Amino acid sequence: MNYLIGLLSVVFFILAISVIAKSMKLNKNLAEGEDESTPLDSSNNSNAYGMLIFWLLGTVAGVWSFLHSLPDFLPEAASKHGIDTDKMFWVSMAVVTFAFFATNTLLLFFAFKYRYNKNRKATFYPVNHKLELIWTVIPAVVMAILVFTGWRTWRDITSQAPSDAVVIEITGHQFGWYVRYAGNDDNQLGNQNYKLIDETNSVGIDFTDKNSFDDFTATELHIPKGKPVLLKIKAQDVLHSVYLPYQRVKMDAVPGMPTKFWFTPTISTDEMRAKLNNKDFNFKLNCTEICGRGHFGMAITVFVDEPADYKKWCAEQKPFLATNPSYLEKVPANLKAKASKYIPAEPIATDSTATAAAL
Amino acid sequence: MSTATTHAEEVHAHAHDHEHEHHEPNFIQKYIFSEDHKTIAKQYLIMGILWAFVGGSLSILFRLQLGFPEMQLDWLRPILGEWIDESGKLDKEFYLALVTMHGTIMVFFVLTAGLSGTFSNFLIPLQIGARDMASGFINMLSFWFFFLSSAVMFSSLFLETGPASGGWVIYPPLSALPQAMPGSGLGMTLWLTAMAFFIVSSLMGGINYICTIINLRTRGMTFTKMPLTIWSFFFTAILGLLSFPVLLSAALLLIFDRSFGTSFYLSEIYIQGQALPNMGGSPILYQHLFWFLGHPEVYIVLLPALGMTSEIIATNARKPIFGYRAMIGSMMGITVLAFIVWAHHMFVTGMNPFLGSVFMFLTLIIAVPSAVKAFNYITTLWKGNLIFTPAMLFSIGLVSLFISGGVTGIILGNSALDINLHDTYFVVAHFHLVMGSASFFGLMAGVYHWYPKMFGRMMNKTLGYIHFWATFVGVYCVFFPMHYTGIAGFPRRYYSFTALGNGREEAFTDLNMFISIAAILTFSAQAIFFWNFFYSIFKGKKATQNPWNSTTLEWTTPVEVGHGNWPGEIPAVYRWPYDYSKPGAESDFIPQNVPYSATPESNLPEENEEIANEKAIESLLAAQNESYNR
Ligand code: HEM
Ligand SMILES: [Cu+2]
Ligand SMILES: [Cu+2]
Numbered sequence: 001m002n003y004l005i006g007l008l009s010v011v012f013f014i015l016a017i018s019v020i021a022k023s024m025k026l027n028k029n030l031a032e033g034e035d036e037s038t039p040l041d042s043s044n045n046s047n048a049y050g051m052l053i054f055w056l057l058g059t060v061a062g063v064w065s066f067l068h069s070l071p072d073f074l075p076e077a078a079s080k081h082g083i084d085t086d087k088m089f090w091v092s093m094a095v096v097t098f099a100f101f102a103t104n105t106l107l108l109f110f111a112f113k114y115r116y117n118k119n120r121k122a123t124f125y126p127v128n129h130k131l132e133l134i135w136t137v138i139p140a141v142v143m144a145i146l147v148f149t150g151w152r153t154w155r156d157i158t159s160q161a162p163s164d165a166v167v168i169e170i171t172g173h174q175f176g177w178y179v180r181y182a183g184n185d186d187n188q189l190g191n192q193n194y195k196l197i198d199e200t201n202s203v204g205i206d207f208t209d210k211n212s213f214d215d216f217t218a219t220e221l222h223i224p225k226g227k228p229v230l231l232k233i234k235a236q237d238v239l240h241s242v243y244l245p246y247q248r249v250k251m252d253a254v255p256g257m258p259t260k261f262w263f264t265p266t267i268s269t270d271e272m273r274a275k276l277n278n279k280d281f282n283f284k285l286n287c288t289e290i291c292g293r294g295h296f297g298m299a300i301t302v303f304v305d306e307p308a309d310y311k312k313w314c315a316e317q318k319p320f321l322a323t324n325p326s327y328l329e330k331v332p333a334n335l336k337a338k339a340s341k342y343i344p345a346e347p348i349a350t351d352s353t354a355t356a357a358a359l
Numbered sequence: 360m361s362t363a364t365t366h367a368e369e370v371h372a373h374a375h376d377h378e379h380e381h382h383e384p385n386f387i388q389k390y391i392f393s394e395d396h397k398t399i400a401k402q403y404l405i406m407g408i409l410w411a412f413v414g415g416s417l418s419i420l421f422r423l424q425l426g427f428p429e430m431q432l433d434w435l436r437p438i439l440g441e442w443i444d445e446s447g448k449l450d451k452e453f454y455l456a457l458v459t460m461h462g463t464i465m466v467f468f469v470l471t472a473g474l475s476g477t478f479s480n481f482l483i484p485l486q487i488g489a490r491d492m493a494s495g496f497i498n499m500l501s502f503w504f505f506f507l508s509s510a511v512m513f514s515s516l517f518l519e520t521g522p523a524s525g526g527w528v529i530y531p532p533l534s535a536l537p538q539a540m541p542g543s544g545l546g547m548t549l550w551l552t553a554m555a556f557f558i559v560s561s562l563m564g565g566i567n568y569i570c571t572i573i574n575l576r577t578r579g580m581t582f583t584k585m586p587l588t589i590w591s592f593f594f595t596a597i598l599g600l601l602s603f604p605v606l607l608s609a610a611l612l613l614i615f616d617r618s619f620g621t622s623f624y625l626s627e628i629y630i631q632g633q634a635l636p637n638m639g640g641s642p643i644l645y646q647h648l649f650w651f652l653g654h655p656e657v658y659i660v661l662l663p664a665l666g667m668t669s670e671i672i673a674t675n676a677r678k679p680i681f682g683y684r685a686m687i688g689s690m691m692g693i694t695v696l697a698f699i700v701w702a703h704h705m706f707v708t709g710m711n712p713f714l715g716s717v718f719m720f721l722t723l724i725i726a727v728p729s730a731v732k733a734f735n736y737i738t739t740l741w742k743g744n745l746i747f748t749p750a751m752l753f754s755i756g757l758v759s760l761f762i763s764g765g766v767t768g769i770i771l772g773n774s775a776l777d778i779n780l781h782d783t784y785f786v787v788a789h790f791h792l793v794m795g796s797a798s799f800f801g802l803m804a805g806v807y808h809w810y811p812k813m814f815g816r817m818m819n820k821t822l823g824y825i826h827f828w829a830t831f832v833g834v835y836c837v838f839f840p841m842h843y844t845g846i847a848g849f850p851r852r853y854y855s856f857t858a859l860g861n862g863r864e865e866a867f868t869d870l871n872m873f874i875s876i877a878a879i880l881t882f883s884a885q886a887i888f889f890w891n892f893f894y895s896i897f898k899g900k901k902a903t904q905n906p907w908n909s910t911t912l913e914w915t916t917p918v919e920v921g922h923g924n925w926p927g928e929i930p931a932v933y934r935w936p937y938d939y940s941k942p943g944a945e946s947d948f949i950p951q952n953v954p955y956s957a958t959p960e961s962n963l964p965e966e967n968e969e970i971a972n973e974k975a976i977e978s979l980l981a982a983q984n985e986s987y988n989r
Contacts, residue, residue, distance in 0.1 A: 110741050255628050
């Protein structure tokens with residue numbers, strides 16, 4: 001760090017000194033009556049060399065800082081589409097870095113090379129259609145290729161989720177996430193309505209729908225490795241955005257408009273821990289749409305389990321109805337029998353700790 | 360001196376008596392409620408500079424939090440009061456308020472009003488040869504609406520519940536529901552009021568710019584002889600005129616939702632233990648409306664900067680701008696395309712993915728005219744004879760920043776890649792370079808270049824050089840590393856990065872500290888400019904009539920430009936604005952008002968043919984004078 005600050009100060013310092021030194025000379029020259037017919041002054045060459053120095057130091061600093069940050073970028077993508085988009089990202093990055101470097105080099109180098117010289121006259125060169133055509137067509141072609149590959153990937157990512165996808169509902173609120181699973185019996189999320197939300201039923205599960213009976217909620221996101229996962233994304237109050245940085249997943253959560261994103265996780269939490277040699281590593285779900293004072297802390301932990309472990313974990317979860325039998329009241333008469341199956345035989349006192357934690 | 364200027368003077372000598380009768384304006388008419396475009400321009404400029412310091416200071420405050428999360432900020436309590444909490448930290452809501460106000464101020468108040476307001480007003484009449492704007496009165500109103508807007512926006516900084524805090528894009532429902540955050544209360548009301556005034560102001564300005572350019576060009580100033588600056592102001596005004604009303608309607612609907620119980624943007628909301636009755640609205644609708652302005656807005660900010668740069672680079676390279684017509688064409692292309700790319704800001708909002716594909720195609724098309732512009736600037740430098748005035752340095756800086764920020768647009772415009780990068784620091788890096796810094800450099804270049812015309816005095820060049828180098832190095836140090844945190848997945852509008860976990864915050868602690876230090880240094884370096892600007896108004900070296908040996912009409916006015924701009928007749932225009940270093944010519948520049956018949960030694964064959972038209976151009980004089988006496 002000290003090294004960095006040092007570098008910065010040095011750059012500032014050198015430039016300031018050199019400019020001041022040159023301008024001192026300028027003032028002397030002025031006193032001796034410089035040619036007033038042009039705005040030229042004796043700093044012209046220093047400024048030209050400045051361009052060269054800037055190019056040199058900029059290149060060194062750019063390369064060094066990139067290499068320095070490289071190990072801290074997001075690790076290898078942990079989802080199928082993420083591997084594709086990462087590859088495309090680095091290819092595009094290479095293309096634009098080349099363009100960036102080449103054009104900046106020309107710019108700064110020309111600025112240096114064609115600095116004022118009183119023995120030379122600028123070339124009157126107002127137009128060259130061939131040249132213009134070339135540099136219109138080249139970017140257009142490069143762009144077309146990039147767009148086309150991008151479009152194909154985008155199309156695949158946003159295509160219909162496979163019918164066997166694990167469906168999970170995730171609801172953003174100020175300031176946290178509720179997760180609801182489709183349950184162990186039907187893999188179908190029951191209906192939900194914001195008017196049914198109360199302190200216990202924090203996502204407003206609708207118990208007139210029989211698909212809700214086996215739904216269970218959790219405070220962390222568990223997903224199976226290698227299986228397509230469909231996130232059904234909702235928001236209760238303001239916009240939020242689901243961001244799984246390691247899986248390269250992002251989709252806004254919009255009140256009144258459910259959104260979705262499906263993907264296939266490819267690396268389990270344990271594998272990632274081994275890869276990164278970090279026992280404490282955990283995948284995360286963050287919020288990337290400004291939502292208020294707690295926005296920056298709106299995160300939950302994501303576990304990518306081996307399919308068998310995922311099954312086991314799911315089996316251990318109790319349906320919402322089982323932990324909160326009082327909601328049996330809301331079930332219409334004709335479905336009561338079906339719903340009662342989920343109520344523990346010996347009615348226990350209403351235990352809402354599981355959902356209370358989710359609040 | 361050169362033959363060119365002698366001819367220029369001859370043209371002046373032809374002047375007939377100027378038939379205006381003026382009353383000497385009193386102090387208030389002259390400096391406050393002035394209808395003179397030059398005064399209005401200076402008013403805009405000074406407001407813009409003051410706003411830039413406010414907007415910049417806000418960013419330094421939140422950079423302190425980001426760079427030094429552990430730092431005790433008790434010493435700021437005298438200024439910020441309650442916004443520093445008991446533990447000596449910046450309040451979390453206030454952090455968002457700072458970010459929001461910073462963005463709003465920079466985009467609208469500094470780089471729209473301060474840049475386009477200043478230079479469109481100042482340069483349009485001077486460069487096209489008009490005595491003033493089409494309507495001086497509306498022009499004056501335009502400034503005072505801006506002033507009113509500024510006053511309202513500024514006062515919102517002092518509210519107890521804080522100013523608007525939902526980001527500069529103020530997405531509802533966050534901005535619609537006062538219970539969602541305190542800043543969405545009175546602060547948001549003031550924000551919306553201020554922006555409504557602002558839009559009125561910029562519409563009045565824009566209409567004026569367009570009318571003036573279409574109607575008041577001097578004789579001989581055909582569209583294809585207009586300087587690129589004027590072309591850029593023209594396109595900018597069109598962009599503003601067509602897109603700002605859409606922002607106004609977005610804001611109006613938001614006002615209805617906030618105050619009159621409508622549900623344009625609100626649906627199925629449960630907040631603070633309460634289910635709201637609103638049904639059927641769509642937050643996405645707001646985003647479409649907002650970005651329909653929002654994207655053109657980035658070009659509203661950028662085009663004037665590019666236009667002025669064209670002028671400055673040609674002048675100081677002593678060489679015609681390369682590809683004059685391609686430059687106009689690409690600006691025209693950008694203007695049209697700017698209206699049909701807005702949804703690239705919305706790839707992951709849940710918008711139909713097919714729309715996403717369409718907008719990806721359109722977005723990457725707009726990169727082509729932008730690339731053409733960059734190549735043209737570079738080619739203009741090639742084999743030039745470069746004089747590095749501070750304005751020239753800032754212009755070269757602009758081109759560099761425009762490229763550096765522009766290339767990442769190709770990545771962000773790719774919807775598949777935007778999934779991971781959207782709303783991360785990669786975006787912050789991208790738009791600060793291409794829009795923030797590039798336009799800011801354009802503003803600076805413009806000030807240094809036209810200062811002698813504005814104030815009749817020169818700014819100190821040495822201070823200008825130091826200012827440039829400190830800012831150029833500084834801006835790269837601040838914004839370039841933000842790409843890295845972006846690639847590392849750091850979201851924007853985050854008060855702190857602790858919740859990312861896995862040691863990611865710690866990995867970039869140093870980098871964030873570095874960025875903050877660079878930001879503070881860069882910001883401090885602007886004091887050099889501040890001093891130079893205000894000091895030189897009173898004590899600067901007296902300017903000469905045409906200090907940069909430039910060809911455009913503003914330099915044919917006297918050093919102290921009076922009301923009506925030219926004491927005699929308005930000069931006629933015979934040639935394009937870029938006759939620099941023309942082969943055969945004695946001087947290395949030939950002003951636009953020098954007829955071809957006076958320069959047989961340097962005329963190209965097709966230009967000799969134009970000599971025949973000169974009579975016709977001159978004969979328009981009577982009609983032109985007539986139009987001012989109506
Ligand atoms: C002093 C120089 C500047 C610094 C250090 C700076 C820094 C920043 C940073 C770090 C953010 C992101 C904050 C966050 O997301 O938490 C930000 C946001 C922003 N900045 Fe700047 N900036 C500067 C100048 C400018 C300029 C000249 C513009 C003009 C375009 C600008 C426009 C914006 C906008 C539009 C936002 C987004 C605000 C939002 O998220 O609502 N900034 N700035
Ligand atoms: Cu959030
Ligand atoms: Cu855009």
